[in-house]
Amino acid sequence: MDYSKVKKALEASEAKAKELGIAVSTAIVDEYGDLLAFSRMDGAIKISPKFALAKAYTAGTIGMATADMAPYAAEGKPYYGMNALFGGELTTIAGGLSVKIKDKLAGGIGVGGSADVNQDVKCAKAALDALKN
Numbered sequence: 001m002d003y004s005k006v007k008k009a010l011e012a013s014e015a016k017a018k019e020l021g022i023a024v025s026t027a028i029v030d031e032y033g034d035l036l037a038f039s040r041m042d043g044a045i046k047i048s049p050k051f052a053l054a055k056a057y058t059a060g061t062i063g064m065a066t067a068d069m070a071p072y073a074a075e076g077k078p079y080y081g082m083n084a085l086f087g088g089e090l091t092t093i094a095g096g097l098s099v100k101i102k103d104k105l106a107g108g109i110g111v112g113g114s115a116d117v118n119q120d121v122k123c124a125k126a127a128l129d130a131l132k133n
Contacts, residue, residue, distance in 0.1 A: 001028070001036060001099065001106055005131050010039045012130035013111055013123040017041060024113035024123055025049045027056040031105045033089075044113045050088075051112025055096030055120075057089050060108025066096030067121070095120030097128050 013026040023043035070092040073079040094117040
């Protein structure tokens with residue numbers, strides 16, 4: 001991912017958060033889950049960075065939105081216990097989106113901090129749109 005676009009993606013997430021009246025943390029990782037960029041808005045809750053990082057890591061390494069992982073992580077399903085197995089690095093909480101470039105997994109975006117995870121998703125979507133433009 002081009003770093004100038006990654007910076008614009010962070011800015012897009014924050015702009016959407018301001019529009020929604022919230023403060024969030026945003027993380028962007030590559031396809032190996034390594035951090036490319038991170039931001040925490042003034043006023044974001046203290047635990048929001050951990051949420052953002054886990055969401056980005058999950059979406060960026062597995063290649064699907066974190067919310068879409070939930071059915072696979074239920075008891076008796078293939079990803080059951082994934083949080084324990086990976087020491088909390090993975091999550092099914094909404095707000096993580098995978099980044100694909102030319103149909104190839106390139107990384108993930110994670111947003112955390114809102115009391116309504118649908119708002120986290122909106123911020124992540126704004127970031128993803130900025131990466132694709």
